[in-house]
Amino acid sequence: MGTLLTRPRWSPFLVGACIGMLSWITFGLMGKALGTSTTFVTVVASLQSFVVPEHVKATPYLAKHTKIDWQFMLVIGIFIGAMLSALLARSYKVERVPDLWAWRFGSSKTKRYLAAFLGGILVLFGARLADGCTSGHGISGGLQFAVSSWVFFVSFFLTGMVTAFILFGKEGRKHVNV
């Protein structure tokens, strides 16, 4: 067990099976479906409720997300859990510009950070429009065989692949240094 805890990388099948069993706990014990992206709305709505409370009251989507809920804590947990894992395995590594990105777009930090910021906007806007992300739709919805989730899954995988090949091309595959 000690070796498993310090081993830097686990088989994706082991990790997948554990995440699957984690969903048994959220459904069975908590009566909830594991998800992440709603919490970003919770954070935004909660912060705005201190600064512009009237605006939050007048905006339905903000007004209904001012509750610090279990999922907010789950996101905090993801941060701590990932850090624990990285420290235990001594695999924590500072990354400013990934190799693949640097190969294609150069080593400018500003350029990379700007792209990450814009990508982040799209990720959360898309997740809210679709009503879920890779955890809420991808895993929780996928395992219930929800129509919404599998439509989301196919859609994001397709546009993701097109984007990846436009950005990095076939040549990029050789520069994925995992």
Next chain:
Amino acid sequence: MLTFDPWNMLLLGLVTGLAFGFLLQRGGVTKYQVIVGQFLLANHTVLRTMLTAIVVGSVGVLAMHQLWGVKLHLKEATLWGNILGGGIFGVGMVVLGYCPGTGIGAIADGSRHAIWGVLGMLVGAAGYAEMETWIRENILSAWTLGKVTIAEEVHVSPWFLVFGLAVVAWLLFWWLQGKDVPGMTAPGNGRNATSMLDD
């Protein structure tokens, strides 16, 4: 103005998150190149992890649902929202290299650019909230099927889908063996995967 869930739910959420974050980091999906590598079909860690999670998760959740009446939590099929939102999400996920959960995990794992990604996510969330009323009235309501499963839509037993997906996943994993682009040193991919469990 702010309200809180009961403390036991907050605690359960935290514990679940701890495990989830640990698994994401240990599975390698908090790494930019693992995620983008999947969309380039150069590294199949994401697909292996997600499909395994879905198959294992579905067996337990479906069994608990049928035996003990454990509730399902289906999201409404607002198809234009699912299609367009998924499409936008896919573009963003490749440009950023993370999804919301793995982005949070990536910051904890040392990724500095993920910090900017998460800041962008907050802006995306704020922007969506401002447009939500219009989107709900014009896009989400335009094509909805309600909270439906594929099993209900095509009139088959959900167990048929679970079994079918398990077979498809197994065949896919078998076919993908060794198909990760060579030169990568990370253990836990392709052929190395099973031996990781043995030793």
